[in-house]
Amino acid sequence: xxxxxxxxxxxxxxxxxxxxxxxxxxxxxxxxxxxxxxxxxxxxxxxxxxxxxxxxxxxxxxxxxxxxxxxxxxxxxxxxxxxxxxxxxxxxxxxxxxxxxxxxxxxxxxxx
Amino acid sequence: xxxxxxxxxxxxxxxxxxxxxxxxxxxxxxxxxxxxxxxxxxxxxxxxxxxxxxxxxxxxxxxxxxxxxxxxxxxxxxxxxxxxxxxxxxxxxxxxxxxxxxxxxxxxxxxxxxx
Numbered sequence: 148x149x150x151x152x153x154x155x156x157x158x159x160x161x162x163x164x165x166x167x168x169x170x171x172x173x174x175x176x177x178x179x180x181x182x183x184x185x186x187x188x189x190x191x192x193x194x195x196x197x198x199x200x201x202x203x204x205x206x207x208x209x210x211x212x213x214x215x216x217x218x219x220x221x222x223x224x225x226x227x228x229x230x231x232x233x234x235x236x237x238x239x240x241x242x243x244x245x246x247x248x249x250x251x252x253x254x255x256x257x258x259x
Numbered sequence: 260x261x262x263x264x265x266x267x268x269x270x271x272x273x274x275x276x277x278x279x280x281x282x283x284x285x286x287x288x289x290x291x292x293x294x295x296x297x298x299x300x301x302x303x304x305x306x307x308x309x310x311x312x313x314x315x316x317x318x319x320x321x322x323x324x325x326x327x328x329x330x331x332x333x334x335x336x337x338x339x340x341x342x343x344x345x346x347x348x349x350x351x352x353x354x355x356x357x358x359x360x361x362x363x364x365x366x367x368x369x370x371x372x373x374x
Contacts (some may be wrong), residue, residue, distance in 0.1 A: 172315050181363075183365075187351070187369060188350070188368065188370065189354050189367055190263075190265075190354075190365035190366050190367045190368045191303070191352075191365045192365070193364075198360075203357075236302060237304070238363075247293075247363065249302045249303050249304075249305075250302065251301070251302045254300070
């Protein structure tokens, strides 16, 4: 069964600190993996997209890694800001289809 | 970057009435559009996938007669919630895919409250 699991479910950190969010998937065949940021009451916004051959991709203070062998991805946030408070969703696309499997998300709260 | 808009951003309607939500791709042609619903503190749940000019494909458990989807053009898809009930209150989000399957752009969402 195609599944995407994220951890932790929620996370509270102090402003300026770093954090890492995890995503494990069992989607096959794998096409690509995306990380989205979703502010409360808004639609998701894409942070990174990685295909099978990509190990890491950065977008400002966000760096995503992908290990296709272990089927794991992480999203590292550097020097967190209050505006980083949001839900972060890992989405994996199955190859050859328009099927996107969503993780349950990690709710991040950054405190001053 | 590609922009997807939704209208309205929020709507309140009475039980038993119908409400239409529009999803538009503003600067690209959306070959496929998706409709999701999201309950508080939960992830997005795919409701249906629609291709321009074709009937929508609904996910298991989604009533096609209740959630009418029309993808009339490459830039517009509509979701009509018919005979709305309070349990239909949710956050509805559309997304659109252009020429590359990698790219999926989400709209800002529509908050529906049925009283």
